[in-house]
Amino acid sequence: MSLDTAAIVVLEILNSITILVLLALGLALIFGMMRIVNLAQGEFFTAGAFTVLTAVRFAHLPLWVGMLLAPLVVAGIGIAIERLIIRRLYGRPLDVMLATWGVSLLLIGLITVIFGAVTQGIPFALGNFQVGRYSYPEYRIVMTTVAAGLMLGVYVLFRYTAFGRRARATIANPEMASAAGINTPRMFMLTFGLGAGLAGAAGAIMAPIVGVVPTMGVLYIARAFITVVVGGPVVLVGTLSSASALGFIEALISRFSLFQIETAGHCAPPPCAINIGGSAFFGQIALLIFAILLLRLLPQGISGFWRQRR
Amino acid sequence: MRRPLNRREFLRTAAAVGGTAVVPTLLKLRPAWAQGKKVPVGSLLDKTGGINIYGLPAIAGTEYAVAEINAKGGLLGKQLELIQYDTQSDIANFPKFAKKLILEDQVAVIHGGITSASRESFRPVIDEYKQLYFYNIIYEGGVCDKYVFVTGETPTQQMGPIAKYALKKYGTKAYTVAADYNFGHISWKWWDIFWRNGGGLEPVAGGKKGQHVGKVEFIPLDVTDFNATINRIQEAKPDVLMSFLVGGAHINFYRQFAAAGLKNKIPIVSTTFGFGNEHIVLDAKEVEGLVACYPYFDELDNAQNRTFKAAMKKKMGDPNYYIGDAGAESYNGWHFWAKGVQKAGSFEREAVTKALESGIEWDSPMGRVKMDPASHHTIFTMHLAAVNNKRGWNVIESFPNIPPTETMQLCDLIKNPNQHTQFQPK
Numbered sequence: 001m002s003l004d005t006a007a008i009v010v011l012e013i014l015n016s017i018t019i020l021v022l023l024a025l026g027l028a029l030i031f032g033m034m035r036i037v038n039l040a041q042g043e044f045f046t047a048g049a050f051t052v053l054t055a056v057r058f059a060h061l062p063l064w065v066g067m068l069l070a071p072l073v074v075a076g077i078g079i080a081i082e083r084l085i086i087r088r089l090y091g092r093p094l095d096v097m098l099a100t101w102g103v104s105l106l107l108i109g110l111i112t113v114i115f116g117a118v119t120q121g122i123p124f125a126l127g128n129f130q131v132g133r134y135s136y137p138e139y140r141i142v143m144t145t146v147a148a149g150l151m152l153g154v155y156v157l158f159r160y161t162a163f164g165r166r167a168r169a170t171i172a173n174p175e176m177a178s179a180a181g182i183n184t185p186r187m188f189m190l191t192f193g194l195g196a197g198l199a200g201a202a203g204a205i206m207a208p209i210v211g212v213v214p215t216m217g218v219l220y221i222a223r224a225f226i227t228v229v230v231g232g233p234v235v236l237v238g239t240l241s242s243a244s245a246l247g248f249i250e251a252l253i254s255r256f257s258l259f260q261i262e263t264a265g266h267c268a269p270p271p272c273a274i275n276i277g278g279s280a281f282f283g284q285i286a287l288l289i290f291a292i293l294l295l296r297l298l299p300q301g302i303s304g305f306w307r308q309r310r
Numbered sequence: 311m312r313r314p315l316n317r318r319e320f321l322r323t324a325a326a327v328g329g330t331a332v333v334p335t336l337l338k339l340r341p342a343w344a345q346g347k348k349v350p351v352g353s354l355l356d357k358t359g360g361i362n363i364y365g366l367p368a369i370a371g372t373e374y375a376v377a378e379i380n381a382k383g384g385l386l387g388k389q390l391e392l393i394q395y396d397t398q399s400d401i402a403n404f405p406k407f408a409k410k411l412i413l414e415d416q417v418a419v420i421h422g423g424i425t426s427a428s429r430e431s432f433r434p435v436i437d438e439y440k441q442l443y444f445y446n447i448i449y450e451g452g453v454c455d456k457y458v459f460v461t462g463e464t465p466t467q468q469m470g471p472i473a474k475y476a477l478k479k480y481g482t483k484a485y486t487v488a489a490d491y492n493f494g495h496i497s498w499k500w501w502d503i504f505w506r507n508g509g510g511l512e513p514v515a516g517g518k519k520g521q522h523v524g525k526v527e528f529i530p531l532d533v534t535d536f537n538a539t540i541n542r543i544q545e546a547k548p549d550v551l552m553s554f555l556v557g558g559a560h561i562n563f564y565r566q567f568a569a570a571g572l573k574n575k576i577p578i579v580s581t582t583f584g585f586g587n588e589h590i591v592l593d594a595k596e597v598e599g600l601v602a603c604y605p606y607f608d609e610l611d612n613a614q615n616r617t618f619k620a621a622m623k624k625k626m627g628d629p630n631y632y633i634g635d636a637g638a639e640s641y642n643g644w645h646f647w648a649k650g651v652q653k654a655g656s657f658e659r660e661a662v663t664k665a666l667e668s669g670i671e672w673d674s675p676m677g678r679v680k681m682d683p684a685s686h687h688t689i690f691t692m693h694l695a696a697v698n699n700k701r702g703w704n705v706i707e708s709f710p711n712i713p714p715t716e717t718m719q720l721c722d723l724i725k726n727p728n729q730h731t732q733f734q735p736k
Binding site: 005008012015019112117118119121123124126128133134135136137140209210219254255280281283 | 360539593
């Protein structure tokens with residue numbers, strides 16, 4: 001493997017990890033920390049993308065303004081949903097699941113009514129850079145930087161601020177936190193809002209590279225859950241380690257050529273065989289198999305395993 | 311308190327129950343359209359979900375065609391009643407709604423189906439109930455079925471002109487990306503033949519012959535990230551990229567390809583780009599210059615198309631509405647059927663089939679179109695065109711009366727009327 005191919009493979013792996021981190025970070029707070037199976041998480045992602053679309057297409061704001069607005073808008077939606085629905089269902093995991101599924105369908109319906117069921121695009125301007133024989137879009141690097149920034153932000157927030165301490169105390173032991181004077185319902189609300197906002201940010205960042213359509217959340221929700229479940233209960237370490245492991249496997253398997261087939265036709269210039277495989281298809285299969293294996297071996301997820309070992 | 315049932319009431323109830331059981335059987339013998347003032351006709355298209363980039367224009371073309379036929383007095387003195395079901399880009403819905411159209415709504419004809427996977431999912435239902443069916447969209451060719459008429463284009467009609475143009479203009483090394491289902495796989499097999507032969511089913515004398523570099527990649531319909539694929543394309547250094555990508559998620563490929571700075575380095579040709587109006591979703595700076603080959607572009611200049619375009623813009627309430635190939639082919643499908651009914655003087659399947667097999671031709675918005683009697687496929691004038699920077703297409707070259715040769719070679723439904731199959735290259 002030549003040097004530039006090696007470099008591009010590293011970039012591909014980084015890109016796979018970035019996307020998984022973006023998808024999973026918000027869910028890790030909501031599902032990993034709060035134990036809420038939020039089936040509407042995909043629609044928070046969609047709402048983020050549509051916020052950017054609205055800002056750029058209809059309000060004619062610059063792209064980055066739309067991207068900054070998206071997490072705020074979606075956090076607002078998240079807080080509203082927590083206040084109206086989820087708050088009444090804490091401690092009833094199956095009911096929450098059903099309710100959030102309903103919210104998911106409702107949001108898809110609402111977005112479809114407002115924007116129509118058509119695929120829309122957000123063009124973007126950044127250029128590309130050269131890696132040996134390859135040219136690679138700069139935006140992918142921006143995505144990785146933003147994902148790293150979001151992780152760092154979440155770390156600082158939960159580790160060093162009063163809000164973070166209260167939120168962690170609330171999640172660890174709500175009664176004790178409440179007795180110590182923490183407004184626990186407020187903490188639940190804000191944590192849920194934060195999780196929603198992070199999904200909104202992910203939707204906003206990914207909007208320019210994917211088609212924006214009301215049902216787009218459905219394409220991502222499964223991968224978000226897989227990443228969080230494999231990651232286990234520790235939000236940041238879990239998300240990062242599982243996204244790294246799964247992203248690495250997915251990107252690497254996507255690279256291999258798996259087999260050759262003979263082509264039909266009149267073979268004027270040989271060779272007549274062509275490689276099949278090394279596609280996103282096999283990458284996805286590998287990701288799923290690897291996730292199943294990991295969960296069989298580490299039922300608590302990667303971070304749960306580490307926590308047990310200590 | 312309940313009264314015991316007396317004899318009169320018992321008889322009345324029994325008659326009612328027996329009657330409801332018998333009536334549908336009678337109705338089946340005499341279809342709805344043989345009695346009422348209205349003739350129910352059915353359409354199965356994806357109004358929502360990832361395939362609706364084709365479904366929405368096809369629905370627009372369908373609704374306009376039926377409204378137009380009704381405005382001109384209907385068919386055989388009867389108005390058409392269009393019954394549409396949204397199949398939601400979910401294959402499971404097609405056989406379900408097809409049965410509903412046939413058994414409950416008792417339609418005279420079914421139009422629709424978009425992906426080849428959806429078509430093959432309910433073609434057995436069509437065959438089982440001997441239902442007249444029109445498939446009005448570009449596909450991989452080879453369907454040979456007495457009950458099916460195709461008004462979409464097939465590999466010879468698209469790949470022949472595309473291969474010749476790409477070999478002359480770009481070079482001999484091609485890389486292929488295809489949607490991972492029957493359409494993509496069968497299209498790849500035909501493309502392999504056309505590309506290696508220099509643009510024909512048999513080797514074309516003189517001229518260059520194509521070859522493949524790198525891999526053929528089959529990409530599932532829900533994949534949205536093409537980073538690795540785009541890097542592999544760069545590794546293979548093709549002269550041209552052939553795209554059989556399909557649906558809303560795959561639109562992202564073109565955007566990501568342009569973002570990697572490849573738009574001006576590796577030209578793209580496609581048999582699918584554009585009939586879902588992808589060139590409207592994407593920006594000119596992302597796809598300008600991409601080459602495709604269809605029988606219909608809004609830019610075609612003829613009297614029928616001018617009327618058609620004005621009417622469609624009015625219907626959609628959008629002066630910039632782009633109809634596209636999917637809309638025009640749906641429109642044509644309904645008119646082919648209407649001409650068959652008028653010629654037959656009947657809505658019966660056998661009579662309409664016979665009329666259509668007499669070789670109906672007419673001047674449509676895409677110009678003269680002709681139904682090939684033996685293969686039930688359509689002969690068009692094909693236009694090779696490139697995306698321009700005005701959210702439209704510039705026609706490069708036109709090829710009059712191109713037949714769907716790959717299917718016509720194998721399929722003769724007049725000689726073998728009991729055929730219900732799909733041919734594909736080995």
